[in-house]
Amino acid sequence: MASKNESWDLKATKQLYQEYLNRSLKGQKRKILPVETVEIDDLNKTEALTRIREFTESIIEKIYQNGRPSIFLPSRTTGNIIWDEENDLLLLGKQIMEKQFHSLASVADMTRLMKVLEKVNELLLKDLHATKREIFYSAVTLFGDQKNSDKCIEDVASMLYTTRNSTHIVASAKGSCVGRLRIRDRNDIIDLEGLGGGGWTISPMLDNIEIIESDAEFILVIEKDAAMMRLAEARFWRKYPCILLTAQGVGNVAVRMFLKRLSKELNLPVFSLVDSDPYGHYIHSVYLRGSKRLSYESPFLATPKIKLLGVLTRDLDKYKIPNSVRIPMNKQDIKRTTDLLNEDFVKKNKNWEEDLKLALKLKIKAEIQAFSSHGFEFLTDRYLPEKLTTGDWI
Amino acid sequence: MRIFHKKDGGIVQLIDKDEIKEWPVELPLIFIEYIRKNKLPNYNDKNVEKEIEQYLDDILTEIAIPRMISVLDGDDETEIKTVLERIDDLAKKKLELVQPIKSYIEKLDKKSSKKDINKVCGSILSTFIKEENKKKLAEKRKLMRQIEQEFLEGKISDKDYSKARKEYLIMKE
Numbered sequence: 001m002a003s004k005n006e007s008w009d010l011k012a013t014k015q016l017y018q019e020y021l022n023r024s025l026k027g028q029k030r031k032i033l034p035v036e037t038v039e040i041d042d043l044n045k046t047e048a049l050t051r052i053r054e055f056t057e058s059i060i061e062k063i064y065q066n067g068r069p070s071i072f073l074p075s076r077t078t079g080n081i082i083w084d085e086e087n088d089l090l091l092l093g094k095q096i097m098e099k100q101f102h103s104l105a106s107v108a109d110m111t112r113l114m115k116v117l118e119k120v121n122e123l124l125l126k127d128l129h130a131t132k133r134e135i136f137y138s139a140v141t142l143f144g145d146q147k148n149s150d151k152c153i154e155d156v157a158s159m160l161y162t163t164r165n166s167t168h169i170v171a172s173a174k175g176s177c178v179g180r181l182r183i184r185d186r187n188d189i190i191d192l193e194g195l196g197g198g199g200w201t202i203s204p205m206l207d208n209i210e211i212i213e214s215d216a217e218f219i220l221v222i223e224k225d226a227a228m229m230r231l232a233e234a235r236f237w238r239k240y241p242c243i244l245l246t247a248q249g250v251g252n253v254a255v256r257m258f259l260k261r262l263s264k265e266l267n268l269p270v271f272s273l274v275d276s277d278p279y280g281h282y283i284h285s286v287y288l289r290g291s292k293r294l295s296y297e298s299p300f301l302a303t304p305k306i307k308l309l310g311v312l313t314r315d316l317d318k319y320k321i322p323n324s325v326r327i328p329m330n331k332q333d334i335k336r337t338t339d340l341l342n343e344d345f346v347k348k349n350k351n352w353e354e355d356l357k358l359a360l361k362l363k364i365k366a367e368i369q370a371f372s373s374h375g376f377e378f379l380t381d382r383y384l385p386e387k388l389t390t391g392d393w394i
Numbered sequence: 395m396r397i398f399h400k401k402d403g404g405i406v407q408l409i410d411k412d413e414i415k416e417w418p419v420e421l422p423l424i425f426i427e428y429i430r431k432n433k434l435p436n437y438n439d440k441n442v443e444k445e446i447e448q449y450l451d452d453i454l455t456e457i458a459i460p461r462m463i464s465v466l467d468g469d470d471e472t473e474i475k476t477v478l479e480r481i482d483d484l485a486k487k488k489l490e491l492v493q494p495i496k497s498y499i500e501k502l503d504k505k506s507s508k509k510d511i512n513k514v515c516g517s518i519l520s521t522f523i524k525e526e527n528k529k530k531l532a533e534k535r536k537l538m539r540q541i542e543q544e545f546l547e548g549k550i551s552d553k554d555y556s557k558a559r560k561e562y563l564i565m566k567e
Contacts, residue, residue: 014403017405021397030500182428184421184425186416187418187421189425189428191432210413211395211409212408212409212425213433214395214405214406214407215404215405215407215428215437217404217405241404265395266407267395
């Protein structure tokens with residue numbers, strides 16, 4: 001079914017890119033967040049250290065004043081998560097909670113929190129980065145379980161009103177990127193076209209990374225490593241100038257932050273290629289407007305202009321995907337699809353809502369690999385180029 | 395990012411000059427050389443190549459060279475030594491990149507009384523001398539081949555040949 005002779009000019013993608021460029025020439029509108037949400041900053045090392053010093057000074061002052069210090073930090077409960085329709089982001093509301101040092105209930109929690117703050121201070125002073133796991137191992141007895149140290153890490157970032165990356169506590173390297181992009185990692189220039197099919201492992205130490213050159217015309221985020229391999233083997237970016245990126249599932253902080261940087265600095269159209277199932281749609285939604293857990297960081301992690309290129313439920317019939325490779329939805333899939341349909345950001349996007357409703361009606365799902373039933377090259381020679389040419393995305 | 399439009403509708407984006415100003419002092423030179431050698435030939439657009447060449451020249455004259463010179467002309471000996479060591483590394487890898495600052499290194503070598511600074515200056519300048527000698531030797535080798543041919547054809551005497559051969563061997567050593 002796939003023919004190597006078919007030629008696709010990516011007309012719709014180029015048009016979208018031109019629209020972005022025209023818009024940027026007119027001047028980018030500064031993103032204004034709703035007043036009822038918490039605003040956080042991406043800080044450099046010096047700024048982060050200053051913020052820690054100010055924070056500790058305020059605690060010392062409280063000790064001098066009444067001997068009963070406490071800290072205030074934004075509440076990260078579900079009730080305090082707000083969907084900002086204008087910017088299509090999940091953000092943290094202004095509910096504040098108080099944690100007291102002298103309460104028996106919170107003393108362990110406070111000690112852990114202060115330990116993480118001490119570690120963050122050390123990392124910033126030494127200009128080092130650590131993973132969440134390393135933070136846990138820095139005081140195993142105190143934390144008891146990594147869940148506790150992970151929670152404190154997020155508390156410290158939100159307490160300082162900054163991103164987790166600004167605290168130099170980073171996610172472990174997970175995703176990879178390949179294609180028409182050159183970056184600087186401290187004193188090294190890395191060519192992402194010259195690293196073989198495996199590409200560049202996205203560094204969690206993004207403060208060391210800078211984009212220096214690109215002649216790409218779009219970015220494609222791929223859910224699965226297997227699909228990434230297919231595209232890398234075909235050297236997809238040579239024929240269709242692009243940057244390919246995968247997180248092998250849900251994008252972690254580093255992958256999402258890197259995608260955000262690429263999208264913002266290069267101003268390129270961004271597309272996602274995920275399985276045609278509720279989990280794939282959820283992955284797309286996390287790139288699009290952030291996750292609930294890290295809603296306070298959404299402005300630095302979400303890519304609101306990302307388009308869902310596929311695999312859409314309607315594609316299954318359009319591309320004659322045989323019934324043998326379609327999978328019936330299970331109870332959990334149906335529940336997840338229903339949950340997604342109840343989300344405000346889905347309700348707002350009629351095309352998306354329609355596709356999810358169709359999935360629910362047909363009760364089927366399919367993986368990206370289902371296209372292999374038409375030949376291994378179908379994905380790279382027909383499906384993707386055709387969709388990028390016709391603009392068939394959500 | 396600085397945007398360059400290709401005739402076929404494609405776009406090339408390069409990092410903005412202002413961002414480069416914040417880089418480690420030797421990195422702009424490496425960047426310029428990298429783009430010139432690895433990227434320019436692949437853009438397949440003469441106009442874009444020309445525009446980017448101009449942009450890279452601007453980076454060289456406005457940022458790369460002045461930044462190195464300002465460090466070498468300054469008083470911070472630790473910084474000077476660090477920069478010199480980077481220049482030394484760079485000179486060993488790609489000498490033409492540091493050619494524009496050769497005269498400043500010669501001046502610094504004469505001016506400074508610090509042993510460690512003179513040592514690195516000497517190392518950089520000796521790389522230049524080695525390179526010059528290499529060029530001279532290559533020219534001499536070419537000339538020697540010509541003389542050998544002429545000697546075989548009986549156009550020059552054995553005395554002239556042995557004189558030229560001796561000069562060549564001395565230079566080679």
